[in-house]
Amino acid sequence: MMSYALDKPKTAQRQGPLAALARLLYRRPTLYLVLLLTPPLLWFGAVYLGSLLTLLAQSFFTFDDFTMNVTPEWTLANYRALFDLANLDVVLRTLSMAVSVSLASAVIAFPIAYYMVRYARGWQKGFFYIAVMLPMWASYIVKAYSWTVILAKGGILYWVFGALGLKPLLTALLALPMVGGNSLSTSNLGRFLVFTYIWLPFMILPIQAALERVPVSLTQASADLGATPAQTFRHVILPLAFPGVVAGSIFTFSLTLGDYIIPQLIGPSGLFIGTMVYTLQGSIGNIPMAAAFTAVPVVIIAVYLSIAKRLGAFDAL
């Protein structure tokens, strides 16, 4: 940048309307701020917040089951319907999946993050970083597709089980209630596997960031005071890294909660919150009910965030 200034000296004061504008903006920083903020605020206010408010308003509109028309008559019926047994079932199914996916990704992510921070040196550091970022950014829909290929009957996973002589184990797994199903790709186990895979990088990175901030001197002090590595891990590292786990679980939890592509592609036929919203607005055109249904993940996530905040997760982000 310096060479620019030296090579091509500019006259001290430019003239013309542009220069006048520059001087005006310099003298009035508030005007400058307002000018900078107006385009993004207009865009977000009009496009985004406007849409969200429309959605909120529509959730109080009336949907006529017979004519399939939406009329702007205010009602709370949509929200009342959320507490129908069938709808509660959908919410519970989605919630339990979100919780199990978050737990599983935390368990798988922790060793990876720990190794990244504590032992990866030199080339390994960059390698691990790229190796986590790459699957995170690689196309979501293609990753989901890849799993339909892997889980397909006669596909890779079936072959692996066969080659290892573990076919009976697979049959036993699929025979389990809740978890199992007719085949891997129509079982809850398969869906759980895919969800865990897809959101795993979102868990690794916050844990890694939290571990990065644990001072090495603390683990040394703990060891000096006679703690075994296991004790150091349990009483020093884990409590300090826990906010990172919670921060990661915000992603895995809310991403699972709002997803509606994976439940369509893999797993049994029961609806998820996402598929429910999609079906309601799509084939039936019941946007008011769909709008009311979107309140469910928002409320759950808001509750979750307030808990996470209390656990210190935001400092780990």
Next chain:
Amino acid sequence: MRSDHALHDKAPRWLKWLAFGGLGFLHFPILVIFLYAFNVEESAYSFPLKGFTLRWIHETFARPDVLSAIWLSVKIASLATLVALALGTMAAAALYRRHFLGKEAITLMLILPIALPGIITGIALLSAFRLADVPPSFWTIAIGHATFCVVVVYNNVIARFRRTSYSLIEASMDLGADGFQTFRYVVLPQIATALLAGGILAFALSFDEIIVTTFTAGTEVTLPIWLLNQLTRPRDVPITNVVAMIVMLITMVPIFAAYSLTRGTEDVAGSGK
């Protein structure tokens, strides 16, 4: 882990296995895509593969529906990236040094489109477009994409702003440059790679987006929607395999580019997703 060696000891073998095993798990499905794109079989996914062929690659590029889907996705991603670059940079420039009432609210609003589940953004846009009688089109998709791409650019640019010294800007002003000259000769060269990285990531994000797109697309078919249609009603398995590989490649390249562009500058280029 004896105390005096705490820093220099080697990882326990089981930890190493877990860590590298985890990486293997993360990359396995990506390898599968590259493997099956060359599979000779036409209608199933049987493993081990029966053989390899380049035939489907030729056939894919002769398919008008695939080509038009690619072209539509490229156009949308380009437009969304341009809008996001402009809005994201403005927001970052406005917010990085100033404190004022409502600043937190603005930051939250920028993050909201990717923090809320995509399905909410999608259906909100859909219901607003319907109420305003805007038919779904190229433009409605691009508007949706631009909205959640802003934050990626914003994150990259504001991280760069925070690490560049403000005294450079003051020096430029002291030497007689006006605001525009300072922007052109001092600020822009400093944030250029952050803009490029943010732009590339925004492009990848838009190119791959499916959740919001299914709501705003109407009858338009972007590449991810083409894929989803194939997944729910499979017809052309081999072509789908090749398209999957193309999408995978296009979304993977940017992460390498963004990494090398922001490397050493400590900010995490991709963390805005």
